[in-house]
Amino acid sequence: MHNMDVGGDSEAPVTFPFPFPPYPIQEQFMGELYRVLEAGKVGIFESPTGTGKSLSLICGSLSWLRDFEEKRRQEEALVLAAEETEDNEEKKTDGASSSVTEPDWITQFVQKKEEMDIKNRIKEDQLRRKKREEKLEQMRRNVQLKFASKRKREDDDETVRLLKLSQQILSPEGDGGPILEQGEEELVLAEYESDEETKKGVQLDDEDDFEEEHVTKIYYCSRTHSQLSQFVHELQKSPFRKETKLVSLGSRQNMCVNEDVRRLGSVQLINDRCMEMQKNKHDKKSEEPEGKKKRGGRLTCPFYAYDQMQFLREEILVEVKDIEQLVSQAREVKACPYYASRYAIPAAQLVVLPYQMLLHDFTRRASGIKLKDQVVIIDEAHNLIDTITGMYSSQVTGAQLCQAFSQLAQYMERYRSRLKAKNLMYIKQILFLLEKFVVALGGNVKQNPNFQKVSQPGTTLKSINDFLFYSQVDNINLFKVHRYCTKSMIGRKLFGFTEKFGGTAVIIPAKEAPKSGGLQQFLQNLNQKSQGEGAADGLQENGPARSASPLMQIESFLFALTNANKDGRVLVQLQGTVAQSSLKFLMLNPAVHFAQVLKDCRSVIIAGGTMQPVADFKQQLLAAAGLQPDRIVEFSCGHVIPxxxxxxxxxxxxxxxxxxxxxxxxxxxxxxxxxxxxxxxxxxxxxxxxxxxxxxxxxxxxxxxxxxxxxxxxxxxxxxxxxxxxxxxxxxxxxxxxxxxxxxxxxxxxxxxxxxxxxxxxxxxxxxxxxxxxxxxxxxxxxxxxxxxxxxxxxxxxxxxxxxxxxxxxxxxxxxxxxxxxxxxxxxxxxxxxxxxxxxxxxxxxxxxxxxxxxxxxxxxxxxxxxxxxxxxxxxxxxxxxxxxxxxxxxxxxxx
Missing domain, CATH: 3.40.50.300 (P-loop containing nucleotide triphosphate hydrolases)
Incomplete structure (x- = not known):
């Protein structure tokens, strides 16, 4: 192992452990990286491929983190020593002459404002820890009471359910709605409570109030799964391999070990099925055996078990692993690597994750990532602007809009009598939005979009507000509708509904929609339509497709429309037929979404093999996000080749x-x-x-x-x-x-x-x-x-x-x-x-x-x-x- 000393802005020389004697450009890279992290700035680093960029990032950043943690330990030790000395002096002087003075070094220490701040911070940390311990103890004392209350509530719910079922059997056409098949119960939307109806800032479950403290860490992200694995393998060869607590994050598609969920294929479907099974797990009785169905046919995941996941969490932090190694171990211990890796985030020193997970605000929060005072390194960042722009842009076709309208209309008619007023209200709002969006494309949701020709092909650009007025949907609160879609998981319910009944994508006029008159009649109506006009729709070829419901794609478009008017545009693209035409949201200002990352982080490093020209990053991403020029540092090193x-x-x-x-x-x-x-x-x-x-x-x-x-x-x-x-x-x-x-x-x-x-x-x-x-x-x-x-x-x-x-x-x-x-x-x-x-x-x-x-x-x-x-x-x-x-x-x- 080679150690190299570089004088920097810090008082003591910086030592960079390295697996071999570094090139001069690697020494320069690590020295500049260390100084940028120490100063809390934003760095744009260019280091050509072949110059050992990954090792330089690893050794430079982890050296800074090691020194940073050591300084904090020394500061805390100094404060604790001062407090102990103060206590001893108070005991000595108790009842004695007040002329006894403290040692000079303590007097000087107490007088320094900066060191007093450290003292206050440590006291606050101790107080927070004490509160968390008290909260945890209270949770433990109340756990039996909670379970007893929960069992009583579930028994009451079961009684009500059985009463309703008996009414349905006696009167199938009555107010209770149609008799549901086994497993169909899970397709019905649960009662929806908006955020206004729940107390803001108050968790409904005591357990959610307990949260582990996040240590100072480095988030390293890159574009692809293979690039992340390559980075982890470089760390495994570095001098930091044994002392670093690393966690690799990935999507459910890459990390899920439940084969029944994996075979769904679509990322969106895997995500939704996993969340649904997780919710079922939280709701199920403690005495129910693992992996069994709940009442009503709701499935739980056998890998989502607290004890096994906590065991896997500890294993993750003990030894550096890439995703493949983590998934392999997860299968052995029968634990979910997706959630175990997230439980490991607070204690980890280095978190390795894909772009989208860190740069997309909703995904970042859902993953439990907290950027406050942390370091972010974005590697392979030459396409960073396009990446962020693409994440927050969205497109839907006329075919998707019509298909979603047809499916949702059938869903509402099937379960109308079982849905609460709030659900019906939001479903009608979504149907209204879909209908108006199709009208904006010159079509009609009650007709086949493939047979509706576009009169005047072309592309029209509109601001967000203009598009909402043009579509006549400006009276709809899109924030509430999108929140409803996310929390109710209506996209997942709708997919399950269409999957269960053959996945047909027929266009059913409102007057011909099937009545809630029993399952056989409903299926008969559905089959007649699929054999008639539905077969020619072209929306569903070669049998039912294992793809996400079009409503899931439309949800992202609705979310895009909640951006500020100045930051995006809507392209109304008319071509051929209504089915081929589309609505596209174009994000123009990626800085508005990158600003929060810059605001929260202590330091951000944007690195790549080729970053030229850097003017785009500085203007469109950093300056536009409000970053001052003096916080930006550029570094470009030559190549190792002569x-x-x-x-x-x-x-x-x-x-x-x-x-x-x-x-x-x-x-x-x-x-x-x-x-x-x-x-x-x-x-x-x-x-x-x-x-x-x-x-x-x-x-x-x-x-x-x-x-x-x-x-x-x-x-x-x-x-x-x-x-x-x-x-x-x-x-x-x-x-x-x-x-x-x-x-x-x-x-x-x-x-x-x-x-x-x-x-x-x-x-x-x-x-x-x-x-x-x-x-x-x-x-x-x-x-x-x-x-x-x-x-x-x-x-x-x-x-x-x-x-x-x-x-x-x-x-x-x-x-x-x-x-x-x-x-x-x-x-x-x-x-x-x-x-x-x-x-x-x-x-x-x-x-x-x-x-x-x-x-x-x-x-x-x-x-x-x-x-x-x-x-x-x-x-x-x-x-x-x-x-x-x-x-x-x-x-x-x-x-x-």
Missing amino acids: PENILPIVLCNGPTNQQLEFTYEKRGLPDTMDETGRILTNLCNVVPGGLVCFFPSYEYERLILDRWEKSGLLKRLAAKKKIFQEPKKASQVDQVLSDYSRCIKLSGQSPGPLTGALLFSVVGGKMSEGINFSDDLGRCVVMVGMPYPNIRSPELQEKMSYLDHTLPKTNGVSPGKVLIENLCMKAVNQSIGRAIRHRGDFATILLLDHRYSRPTVLGKLPQWIRSSTEVKQSFGAAYASIRKFFQIKKTAAAPS
């Missing part, structure tokens, strides 16, 4: 001296496409191994490859390097990469006409992120043109307009135009960074377009690429540099 191992070139002209400009107007010209083909043909003569060519779009890739096939150029390329193309399906990516890698390896081992392979890919596609073209897999990366986003997109135009009205100009350029260029360069940086993956790697990067030579564009390349970039006006000069580059590498690699 400068001579990379050759980035901006090429302005092709082999026939034609200027390279891939604008939308010029890139489709035959001369432009032919010139591009000549460049690749020449490169294949000098580039060994793999050559990866990125096109700006799938459309342009198809256009240019068709041109090359007709001209015979594709055949000439294939004679030099075997050609591979990015697959259309994500599931085929691994196979293509495997074949591509095998081809390069074989061509390097045996002499022949082929000198490797050529891979055609697309910027922003399946191979532009997360795929490593290390060593011979990517000796040259070619970027054809500048991949600007589609400026004609209504969403992008609205985003540009929003920024133009809310942000100042940059060097005289409007924020909207800056956004377009930044989006382009972000995509470029992600793609070209695929080639260099470790210290010994080497590659060339060729940017085909004279516009890359502009200083504003060059300035947005990563620093480690920008410092080595050469601008070549002629292809001859670029070709000579590339040939010389590979000749030198070949000579260096040859045995002496």
